[in-house]
Amino acid sequence: MPHIVYKKTDLVKTPSTCDGVDFKFIAKSYNFTDKKRNTEYKIAVQKDNRDFLLTVRPKDENQMVKFDKVTRISPVSVVKDAINSYAKAIEADIIFSNTNNFSNKIVPQNKYIKDINYFVDEFDTDKEIQIEIGFGSGRHLIHQAKNNPDVQFVGLEIHTPSIEQLSKQLELQEIENVLVVNYDARLFMEFIKSNKVGKIFVHFPVPWDKKPHRRIYSNEFINEALRVLKIGGTLELRTDSRKYFDYCTELLTNLPKGRITIDINKDLEVSSKYEDRWKKMGKNIYDVVLVSSQEDEPIDIKPDFDFDFEVDDYLKLIENIPTKSVVENGYFVHIEDIFTLENKENSGMIQLTMGNFDRPVSKYILVEQGKVSYYQGSPIPTSSNLNAHKKLKEILSK
Numbered sequence: 001m002p003h004i005v006y007k008k009t010d011l012v013k014t015p016s017t018c019d020g021v022d023f024k025f026i027a028k029s030y031n032f033t034d035k036k037r038n039t040e041y042k043i044a045v046q047k048d049n050r051d052f053l054l055t056v057r058p059k060d061e062n063q064m065v066k067f068d069k070v071t072r073i074s075p076v077s078v079v080k081d082a083i084n085s086y087a088k089a090i091e092a093d094i095i096f097s098n099t100n101n102f103s104n105k106i107v108p109q110n111k112y113i114k115d116i117n118y119f120v121d122e123f124d125t126d127k128e129i130q131i132e133i134g135f136g137s138g139r140h141l142i143h144q145a146k147n148n149p150d151v152q153f154v155g156l157e158i159h160t161p162s163i164e165q166l167s168k169q170l171e172l173q174e175i176e177n178v179l180v181v182n183y184d185a186r187l188f189m190e191f192i193k194s195n196k197v198g199k200i201f202v203h204f205p206v207p208w209d210k211k212p213h214r215r216i217y218s219n220e221f222i223n224e225a226l227r228v229l230k231i232g233g234t235l236e237l238r239t240d241s242r243k244y245f246d247y248c249t250e251l252l253t254n255l256p257k258g259r260i261t262i263d264i265n266k267d268l269e270v271s272s273k274y275e276d277r278w279k280k281m282g283k284n285i286y287d288v289v290l291v292s293s294q295e296d297e298p299i300d301i302k303p304d305f306d307f308d309f310e311v312d313d314y315l316k317l318i319e320n321i322p323t324k325s326v327v328e329n330g331y332f333v334h335i336e337d338i339f340t341l342e343n344k345e346n347s348g349m350i351q352l353t354m355g356n357f358d359r360p361v362s363k364y365i366l367v368e369q370g371k372v373s374y375y376q377g378s379p380i381p382t383s384s385n386l387n388a389h390k391k392l393k394e395i396l397s398k
Ligand SMILES: C[S@@+](CC[C@H](N)C(=O)[O-])C[C@H]1O[C@@H](n2cnc3c(N)ncnc32)[C@H](O)[C@@H]1O
Pocket: 133, 134, 135, 136, 137, 138, 156, 157, 158, 159, 162, 183, 184, 185, 186, 202, 203, 204, 205, 206, 216, 272, 273, 274, 275
């Protein structure tokens, strides 16, 4: 990532501006997690109306300015420009710089790949939705999309090369009814309205026989799937793993809102790469289909990420802040690091990880003269993030 090493000198003055980059404030590490660690500074910058932090820290007897991984923004060229402007503003005597290796080219957005925030804020369709979880090579998803042009498909994957491969295929084949998102399927359903989905395909999920808690299927996942499925909508598992089949059958039996059908070695119109492999090996293929039989209430997660109090004494707060993770059922809060703001009374930044164990978010909390807010805006409004936020309010308002 872009960085510049230079002979140690004074920090930038704040507030100030250089080459279109605003330097807003400086936060100094409070040696919270590692008492021996050298002093590190976070420089709050704003460029093109976007806020992010740079890290300034010692590098041997010199100093280094680089990106901050929690607040990193894309494209990386924006961060590169801010680092160059920082070096210019402090008239740095540069020893090493790699910022020229990062081009200013704007990478064209792929219209198929959506960020999770798109599903939080914008996604809305009158069409029936169908979701494929862990689409891998995308063979099944492409087949479904071509044969059902009136359905809006959403493909969920966590493997980036599979996402890129599918999006290329969608473009080549001019398929218009698929959106792809890199997000953990176990947490995605929260962003979908109730009773909108016709089918959810889970074909050949990783069996996780030794770590069953990592499986896609769980009671929570099934309840969320039933909520988003319309009456008659289906959650379709196809697997070669007898253990996964038994585990799911047990979870899915006798649900008040659905009934299941089971098949062994049923042929589908399209066979995935995994399926071909298992068939060649003569393995059994199991299908467990859950059919939703009940209309669900709309969900109403009100994303309230406000802090409705002010901090009276920031230094006292950080002296007493818990150093161990606060773990509750389904969510946690862990304070990673603490900073004080230079030349500002009762002000600082708290770096933390919070939310769901499977998809934790990293954020900074900014305390400016007692007023508390999330730097760079609130976390994604999942129920675990909201619960973690409530816990955080308790911690900070003590
Ligand atoms: C064994 S492959 C099966 C791929 C494809 N469905 C097929 O039948 O060929 C499982 C896929 O699920 C993806 N995956 C695993 N865990 C996931 C999760 N929590 N959310 C979304 N995708 C996941 C993996 O990256 C992988 O591509």
